[in-house]
Amino acid sequence: MSQNESSAGMKLTLRVWRQPNASAPGKLVDYSLANVSPDASFLEMIDQLNEQLIHAGEEPVAFDHDCREGICGMCSMTINGIPHGPERATTTCQLHMRHFKDGDTIVIEPWRAGPFPVVRDLVVNRESFDRIIQAGGFISARTGSAPDANEIAVPKQVADYAMDAAACIGCGACVAACPNASAMLFVAAKASHLNALPQGKPEQDRRVLAMVRTMDGLGFGSCTNIGECSAVCPKEISLDHIAHLNRDYLVASVKNYFSKVE
Numbered sequence: 001m002s003q004n005e006s007s008a009g010m011k012l013t014l015r016v017w018r019q020p021n022a023s024a025p026g027k028l029v030d031y032s033l034a035n036v037s038p039d040a041s042f043l044e045m046i047d048q049l050n051e052q053l054i055h056a057g058e059e060p061v062a063f064d065h066d067c068r069e070g071i072c073g074m075c076s077m078t079i080n081g082i083p084h085g086p087e088r089a090t091t092t093c094q095l096h097m098r099h100f101k102d103g104d105t106i107v108i109e110p111w112r113a114g115p116f117p118v119v120r121d122l123v124v125n126r127e128s129f130d131r132i133i134q135a136g137g138f139i140s141a142r143t144g145s146a147p148d149a150n151e152i153a154v155p156k157q158v159a160d161y162a163m164d165a166a167a168c169i170g171c172g173a174c175v176a177a178c179p180n181a182s183a184m185l186f187v188a189a190k191a192s193h194l195n196a197l198p199q200g201k202p203e204q205d206r207r208v209l210a211m212v213r214t215m216d217g218l219g220f221g222s223c224t225n226i227g228e229c230s231a232v233c234p235k236e237i238s239l240d241h242i243a244h245l246n247r248d249y250l251v252a253s254v255k256n257y258f259s260k261v262e
Contacts, residue, residue: 008035009034009035009036009037009038010034010035010036010037010038010097010100010101010102010103010104011032011033011034011035011036011102011103012032012033012034012036012045012100012102012103012104012105012106013030013031013032013033013103013104013105013106014030014031014032014033014049014105014106014108015028015029015030015031015105015106015107015108016028016029016030016031016049016061016108016121016122017029017108017109017110017121017122018061018121019118019120019121020059020120021119021120022117022118022119022120022125026118026121028107028109031049031052031053033045033048033049033052036048036097037097038096038097038098039096039097039098040096040097041068041093041094041095041096041097042077042079042085042092042093042095042096042097043063043065043068043075043092043093045097046061046063046108049061061121061122062119062120062121062122062123063075063077063121063122063123064076064122064123064124065093067093068093069093069094070090070091070093070094070169070234071169072169073091073169073170073171073172074171075091075092075093075171076092076110076111076122076124076126076171076172076173076176077092077108077109077110077122078108078109078110078111078112078176079092079095079106079107079108080106080107081107082177082232083111083172083173083176083177083232084171084173084232084234085099086099087099088231088236089233089234089235089236090234091169091171091234094234108122109122110122110123110124111124111126111172111173111175111176112176113172113175113176113178113181113220114181114219115128115175115181115183115218115219115220116128116172116175116176124172126170126172128183128218128219128220129170129172129183129186131214131218132183132186132187132190132211132214132215132218133170133190135210135211135213135214136191136203136206136207136208136209136210136211136214137190137191137194137207137211138194139194139199139200139203140203141199141202152198152199154197154198158196158197159197161192161196162192162193162194162196162197163193164237164238165188165189165190165192165193165196165237165241166189166193167189167235167237168185168186168189168190168193168233168235168237169234169235170186170190171234172186173229173232173233173234174186174228174229174230174232174233174237175220175229176232177228177229177231177232178221178223178226178228178229179226179228180221180222180223180224180226181219181220181221182220182221182222182223182224182229183215183218183220184215184220184223184229184242184245185229185230185233185237185239185241185242187211187212187215187245188237188241188242188244188245189237189241190211191207191208191211191241191245191248192241192244192245194207195207195208195244195248204248204252205248205251205252205255205256206252208245208248208249208252209249209252209253209256212245212249223242225239225242227239
């Protein structure tokens with residue numbers, strides 16, 4: 001792209017999923033957008049499109065967003081078939097238009113998964129994730145005021161492992177990318193960061209059983225170790241957490257079985 005083309009901005013064709021409500025059928029609608037700055041974020045580009053639509057008297061595109069800093073996990077969009085777009089370890093809000101070319105056609109869709117029903121346009125209902133967290137993604141111990149940082153000794157390797165798992169922002173890209181719509185990476189990350197630490201150990205078995213059973217009951221598919229979940233995760237959560245969740249679930253299931261037998 002020449003300097004003159006860059007200063008004038010890019011011209012793009014946007015093929016956007018439009019759906020007025022959850023019960024109405026949706027379809028892809030093409031829009032032309034000019035003068036898009038390569039330095040704009042993807043969400044800023046959508047803002048520009050919405051300004052154009054409002055000036056034309058049309059309905060703006062509904063989409064989720066909040067912090068726009070890659071932290072909240074709200075910016076759920078499938079871009080050219082890839083959740084969050086083509087750049088690894090990047091949320092939609094942190095994806096910049098310089099990763100696209102002048103004249104590109106960009107297809108923008110919501111997450112595609114049964115447990116994430118479309119609310120409107122690019123907005124999906126991810127209440128199912130909240131219900132999984134409510135089932136076991138917490139500790140019941142009263143913590144009171146903030147304890148001294150060194151009161152409970154935690155080996156650095158364990159602390160790092162828990163911190164890596166806690167980096168999950170619950171965006172749902174793992175579910176959208178998985179052919180089975182599995183939520184195993186999300187559940188594994190949320191369980192790992194609690195199960196690894198001393199405060200979470202007492203409830204580990206109950207937590208794992210409750211979260212996995214809630215996940216299954218909500219209609220998420222089974223994990224078949226395809227790895228698409230980790231590949232699109234903006235925080236690069238490792239598949240190792242799924243292996244550890246499977247181990248913890250097996251142990252908890254055996255303990256639960258024998259406690260009933262006795």
